[in-house]
Amino acid sequence: xxxxxxxxxxxxxxxxxxxxxxxxxxxxxxxxxxxxxxxxxxxxxxxxxxxxxxxxxxxxxxxxxxxxxxxxxxxxxxxxxxxxxxxxxxxxxxxxxxxxxxxxxxxxxxxxxxxxxxxxxxxxx
Numbered sequence: 001x002x003x004x005x006x007x008x009x010x011x012x013x014x015x016x017x018x019x020x021x022x023x024x025x026x027x028x029x030x031x032x033x034x035x036x037x038x039x040x041x042x043x044x045x046x047x048x049x050x051x052x053x054x055x056x057x058x059x060x061x062x063x064x065x066x067x068x069x070x071x072x073x074x075x076x077x078x079x080x081x082x083x084x085x086x087x088x089x090x091x092x093x094x095x096x097x098x099x100x101x102x103x104x105x106x107x108x109x110x111x112x113x114x115x116x117x118x119x120x121x122x123x124x125x
Contacts, residue, residue, distance in 0.1 A: 002027045002114040004096050009119030012086055020081040020119060022096030029053075029072065033103045034079040035112050036070060038092035038121075045095070047107025051079060059103050064090075086123045093118040 008020040022034060035050040049070040050059045058070050069082040079096060097112035104111040 002098065004098060004114055004116035006094060006096055006116040006119040009094060009121045011122045011124065013125050014087060014123055016086050016123070017082070017084045018086065018121060020083065020094055020096075020121075022079040022081075022116060024077045024098070028074075029077050029079065029098070030074050031101060032098040033101055034070075034072065035097050035099070035103065035107050036068075036079075036081045037095045037097060037107075037109055037112075038090075039095070039118075040089075040092040043092075045109050047109065048094070049081065050103035050107045052102045053100075057103070059105070059107055061107070083121070086121075088123045091121060091123050093120050 003025045005023050031053050033052045036048045037045050039045040048061050051070045055072050067085045072079045095118045096116050098114040099112045
């Protein structure tokens with residue numbers, strides 16, 4: 001059974017940083033693209049970033065470009081989301097999800113399966 005587990009969320013002040021982790025169990029991430037998504041209260045789930053199975057191409061949402069960086073360590077079967085210069089509007093539950101090989105151009109949630117349970121990120125002073 002494919003399973004993804006997110007961790008690393010928490011409360012951080014504006015301008016601070018967090019690193020989220022997405023660890024896989026039951027399968028190897030080697031042949032999967034991994035997307036990070038977030039959902040704020042009352043809003044739809046949106047794609048944040050995606051990294052394809054080779055790690056050589058990523059796709060960014062405009063709202064996080066220059067602040068968030070996705071990376072993968074296949075040896076640890078884990079994908080990371082480094083979030084810097086956090087803003088209150090980044091507050092959301094963050095999820096990771098997998099799909100075979102390549103990211104979609106829109107990083108749309110319906111294109112991904114094997115979702116994790118999410119980790120809460122709260123940016124507040």
